[in-house]
Amino acid sequence: MEFETVIGLEVHCELKTQSKIFCTCRNKFTAEPNRHCCPVCNGYPGVLPVLNKRAVEYTIMAGLALNCDIAKLSRFDRKHYFYPDLSKSYQTSQLDYPLCKRGRVDITVDGKRKSVRINRIHLEEDAGKLVHSEWGNGTLVDYNRAAVPLIEIVTEPDINSADEAVAFLESIKTILKYTGVSDCKMEEGSLRCDVNLSIRPKGSTGFGVRTEMKNLNSFRAVHRSILYEGKRHAEVLRSGGELVQETRRWDDEQGVSLSMRTKEDAIDYKYFPDPDLMPLVLTDEYIESLRAHIPELPEKRKERYVSEYGLPEYDADVLTSDKAVADFFDSCAKDYDNRKALSNWVMSDVLRKIKESGLGEDEPIPVSPANFVKLLKLYDGKVISQNAARMVLDEIWQNDRDPAEVVEKMGLKQITDEGELLKMVKEIIQSNPGPVADYKAGNKKALAFFVGQIMKATKGKANPQKVNELLVKELES
Numbered sequence: 210m211e212f213e214t215v216i217g218l219e220v221h222c223e224l225k226t227q228s229k230i231f232c233t234c235r236n237k238f239t240a241e242p243n244r245h246c247c248p249v250c251n252g253y254p255g256v257l258p259v260l261n262k263r264a265v266e267y268t269i270m271a272g273l274a275l276n277c278d279i280a281k282l283s284r285f286d287r288k289h290y291f292y293p294d295l296s297k298s299y300q301t302s303q304l305d306y307p308l309c310k311r312g313r314v315d316i317t318v319d320g321k322r323k324s325v326r327i328n329r330i331h332l333e334e335d336a337g338k339l340v341h342s343e344w345g346n347g348t349l350v351d352y353n354r355a356a357v358p359l360i361e362i363v364t365e366p367d368i369n370s371a372d373e374a375v376a377f378l379e380s381i382k383t384i385l386k387y388t389g390v391s392d393c394k395m396e397e398g399s400l401r402c403d404v405n406l407s408i409r410p411k412g413s414t415g416f417g418v419r420t421e422m423k424n425l426n427s428f429r430a431v432h433r434s435i436l437y438e439g440k441r442h443a444e445v446l447r448s449g450g451e452l453v454q455e456t457r458r459w460d461d462e463q464g465v466s467l468s469m470r471t472k473e474d475a476i477d478y479k480y481f482p483d484p485d486l487m488p489l490v491l492t493d494e495y496i497e498s499l500r501a502h503i504p505e506l507p508e509k510r511k512e513r514y515v516s517e518y519g520l521p522e523y524d525a526d527v528l529t530s531d532k533a534v535a536d537f538f539d540s541c542a543k544d545y546d547n548r549k550a551l552s553n554w555v556m557s558d559v560l561r562k563i564k565e566s567g568l569g570e571d572e573p574i575p576v577s578p579a580n581f582v583k584l585l586k587l588y589d590g591k592v593i594s595q596n597a598a599r600m601v602l603d604e605i606w607q608n609d610r611d612p613a614e615v616v617e618k619m620g621l622k623q624i625t626d627e628g629e630l631l632k633m634v635k636e637i638i639q640s641n642p643g644p645v646a647d648y649k650a651g652n653k654k655a656l657a658f659f660v661g662q663i664m665k666a667t668k669g670k671a672n673p674q675k676v677n678e679l680l681v682k683e684l685e686s
């Protein structure tokens with residue numbers, strides 16, 4: 210029997226606010242444990258939370274960017290459970306009245322486009338982090354992350370493969386980063402994901418028994434765990450066994466999922482409305498004022514790069530995947546008409562420099578668009594060779610200044626003066642009768658020898674096209 214995989218994702222994403230969700234502690238990823246804590250985020254008795262307005266705004270912006278309806282009335286609830294990383298013994302979250310509902314994200318896999326529906330996005334707080342000590346059997350707790358604002362994005366079961374799941378996550382990551390609400394760094398834990406998976410006979414519409422895999426912290430882990438779990442389900446069913454609805458833990462090192470708890474011992478969270486926080490009531494004007502802050506999103510931008518700049522889809526895709534690169538490209542394109550040439554330079558040389566210099570995603574590019582365009586124009590005007598252009602780029606990447614100055618200082622100007630080049634051409638021909646005879650005998654390869662000699666004599670600064678022209682003219686005359 211052929212099976213089809215049915216997947217729903219729960220994506221947790223930390224918001225990039227200055228402070229935590231209910232106190233003024235800094236929201237910052239820090240190596241030093243328990244540096245950013247206070248009685249509020251440590252859950253001392255009697256303290257009162259004050260909701261961070263920016264966290265609400267960021268959640269609404271995420272919702273708008275992901276095509277959600279924004280609820281004008283939402284509410285916070287307490288989700289009770291005990292675990293050492295949660296000193297309050299309840300997590301402030303949203304159960305029945307989330308801030309955003311009914312969204313949609315479009316993905317493309319193997320050239321096929323599809324929509325993944327979003328059921329809801331709610332705002333909640335993150336928990337602390339357990340650190341399993343290397344020097345003993347103990348476990349330590351770091352509360353820096355406790356009460357960092359977190360959104361949970363819950364999809365409908367619209368995803369049918371590991372590739373689609375990763376495409377969805379990549380899309381969410383790019384959109385949220387574009388919107389500026391999260392840096393989505395999986396390695397720092399600011400983007401995490403749970404996978405709900407079941408299988409069903411191909412073509413049927415019902416749902417099989419579902420398992421949930423918790424806290425996957427890389428795209429690779431998501432991909433591998435889906436392939437593994439789908440295969441495991443199919444094997445159990447094919448061998449006549451029965452699947453159990455359960456929560457499983459993905460062990461990335463061993464590449465297996467392991468049972469954590471079954472439905473029987475599922476936790477009862479005893480949710481109730483948080484009495485310390487007022488319901489959140491929003492006006493249309495307020496929501497619309499936030500919509501104005503949503504930038505042009507990657508999908509739209511990609512379309513514009515194809516229609517307005519005439520770029521191939523591949524180029525549009527590469528250039529828009531990082532907002533800093535796309536912003537740089539747009540600024541350059543204002544003063545540079547050959548967009549395909551610009552795209553080639555950015556995709557090869559700017560991306561190479563970003564990689565070489567270890568610049569993080571979304572970090573601004575150290576060369577100003579104005580100086581970069583000046584550099585390309587020097588190359589187009591044959592003032593410098595392509596190699597020289599790369600050398601100048603290395604220089605202005607370190608120290609952003611007028612590339613013409615760098616060309617002058619480094620003596621990179623191409624020799625294009627016809628008189629000067631002709632003199633050299635004549636000398637080379639005169640002192641190499643052998644290759645001249647070869648050329649005249651029909652061995653056109655001898656030309657390369659002459660070009661090489663002139664390049665050597667000028668340390669690569671002669672304009673190769675001009676040199677070629679002059680050589681042919683002289684040799685044939």
Ligand SMILES: [Zn+2]
Nearest residue numbers: 232234247250
């Ligand atoms: Zn605090």
